[in-house]
Amino acid sequence: MNQLKISTRLAVAFAVMVLLLATLGAVSLVRSANQRTELKEVIDVRLQIIKSLGVLNDGVNEQAIQVRNLAIFTKESIVKSATSQISASAAEIDAQYKTLNELLVSDKGKELLTRMQQRRADFLKLRDQYLALLQQGQRDEGLKLLEEQLRPAQRAYMAAIDEQMEFQSLKTADAGARAEAAAAALQRDVLIAGALAIGIAIFLAVSIIRSITRPLAQAVEAADRVASGDLSGQIVVQSKDETGHLLSALQRMQQSLVNTVSTVRSNAEGVASASAQIASGNNDLSARTEQQASALEETAASMEELGSTVRQNADNARAANQLAVSASTVAVQGGDVVAEVVETMKGINASSNKIADIISVIDGIAFQTNILALNAAVEAARAGEQGRGFAVVAGEVRNLAGRSAEAAKEIKALITASVERVEQGTALVDKAGATMTEVVSAIRRVTDIMGEISAASSEQSAGVGQVGEAVTQMDQATQQNAALVEEMAAAASALNAQAGELVNAVAVFKLDASSTNSSYSQNRSTAAPARTPMAAPSYKAPARSTSLGSSAKSGSKPTASLAAPKASSAAPAAAAKAAAPSPAPAPKAGGSDDDWESF
The missing domain is CATH 1.20.120.30 (Aspartate receptor, ligand-binding domain)
Incomplete structure (x- = not known):
């Protein structure tokens, strides 16, 4: 049962x-x-x-x-x-x-x-x-x-x-x-x-009560034994019911406690040694962190000077951009006036052509009037004495027609010469309009370039400001890291003392000799590499960069390169996460003090 x-x-x-x-x-x-x-x-x-x-x-x-x-x-x-x-x-x-x-x-x-x-x-x-x-x-x-x-x-x-x-x-x-x-x-x-x-x-009640109370009593006895620190006893599981599951769980718990206590006991000494090494490394790291903080202060001062220069360049670029915009406006107005002149010259040319046509008509009329006057004189001659007065009138009309024809020829010659000059002036005005269009286009390009330069200067100024803020934050973070390192040194010392107390506390538990030896040897092999400090690159002083000035002088657009600081405000945290090394076997214990710089 x-x-x-x-x-x-x-x-x-x-x-x-x-x-x-x-x-x-x-x-x-x-x-x-x-x-x-x-x-x-x-x-x-x-x-x-x-x-x-x-x-x-x-x-x-x-x-x-x-x-x-x-x-x-x-x-x-x-x-x-x-x-x-x-x-x-x-x-x-x-x-x-x-x-x-x-x-x-x-x-x-x-x-x-x-x-x-x-x-x-x-x-x-x-x-x-x-x-x-x-x-x-x-x-x-x-x-x-x-x-x-x-x-x-x-x-x-x-x-x-x-x-x-x-x-x-x-x-x-x-x-x-x-x-x-x-x-x-x-x-x-x-x-x-x-x-x-x-x-x-x-019978059933007694059987069920015994089948439940006996394993529970065994479980209570095992729990009391574990509570008193005795982990050497054996828990025997003889049933497959819930009480058997309870005893199996207690058995697994006791085995886990045995492994844990063996691990803690075997690693307590390693923790004490490692905490001492950590304290020493933290002291070295504190000194180097202070050096890094002073270097960051110098970098912050340089960044402030560079920021003032970039801001002055941005102001000059904005003033030049405003002048270029004004010149572009004047050039556009001049282009519009030239275009109006071209249209006026075209109108004068068309009017001159019409006048020439009218003079041609007048010349034709004068010619026909002269012929009519000639015919009238011939008819007056045929009339004799009666047509003498009419002949005189016809002669006068003929003289007037001749003079009108001469005047029309002269006017036509003048109009023709004026039309030719108007055509030459129209051609020159067309050339002047094309030239003004090119000038306006060039001034607009200059205005666009000046706008881009102004925007780039503004972005440079903002980027330098952000870099300055980042350097200031790094300086503050470095100061805080120095304080934290000092606290970590104190904590490592306290950890060393607590490791000794942990050894004394774990000594209360009683373990089998076989489980103690096997667990101790296994944990010694796995815990020993953790005592060696990790290697890190040596410290180098930061150098001032001239890429901001060179990017402003180049003909390419600086927007992409200067917008990067805006997005890189969170870069230190991301870089710290990306650069954080995963746990790996450390080098041998013979490293120098520089191995603690990457802590």
Whole structure:
């Protein structure tokens, strides 16, 4: 049973108890059912049969009495009363016979009932003959029949009824005995089943209690032994239940404590030696940290000077950028004026061309006017004296036409020369507009470059400021590291003292010699390399960088290189995490004091 779980054992115990209770209940139900059956037979059958037989007996006696009354009394009222009582008694007897026919099931009972019916038939036959003789007035014959035949038939009938009653009394007694036996069996079975259930329950309870308390007592004893510092005892696990799991856990705990105590005991001396070396290394590290702090102070001062220079350059770059923007604005305005002049010259050229066309039209008109004047003079000459005045007018018109033609030719020549000069001026203005466009484009490029230089100078100034802040923070961190190193030196000294106390404290535990030796040798082999300090590179003073100035002089955009300080504000922490070496075997114990610089 110790191989079963406690829950399984309890479940089995309760299942057995439930089974026993169910068996006890079933036995009680069966026995009580038998008892009820026997009692029902006694009450519903036997007592009813006896009652019916008693009614039959009373009826037969009643008929015998009334038959004698008829023989004694002759008064009509008495005769009628006796006759009616005989009829009523006969009807009641018939009803009782029907009941008996239904209730009697045994062979002997039916046989006795048949005999009763036969004796009754004989009695009724003689009774009817007797009554008939009395009705006929033959009283003497009736009395003779009564004495000689009817009384013996009545006795025989009564004897049959008594025999049936005696038999039924025996059957009733037998049924009562069976009911009493069923009650006794019920009581006996209940007592036996109850005693068996109690015995099994006690057995299961004792078994389960022992199977739980014994391992628990063993576990308590082991725990007390471990609490007192004795780890040399053995815990034996003999079961697979929860208590066995508990003992297994205690066994594993004791073994873990053995390993832990062995490890602590074997490493306590190493901790003491290592703490002394750590204290010495911390002192050296404190001195070198102070040197680094002074170097960082000098670097911070240099960074402040460089920051002021860069800020001055940024201010000059912003002023130059503003001038370049102003020049760009003036150049753009000049370009716009030149463009307007070009458009005006184009308009003048177009107007000159139109004037030339108009002068050509005027020249044509003058030519036609001259021809018309010539034709008018010819016609006036043909007219003679009548056309002399008209000829004079025609001559004048011809002179005016000639002068108009000469003037139109001169104007046309002037307009042509003006158009040529306007075309030359337009070409020169176009060249001036193209030149102004190139000048505006160049000034814009200069403005963009000056803007980039200004932005780069601003970013340089911000970057130098951030570098200065970073150096200041490094200086503060270095000062704090120096203080921490001093505290670590004090802590290492305290650790050395506590290691000695730890050795004394672990000495309380008692261990097996085999486990002590094996654990000590294993932990000595694994703990020895930890005593050697780690190597680190030697300290170098920081040098001033000129990359900021060179980047400003180069033609490339400095945005990317100068934006780096903004993102590198968290670089020291990330670099510290990335540079932190993972635990690895240290070099041999012969290193110098410089090995502690990377602590």
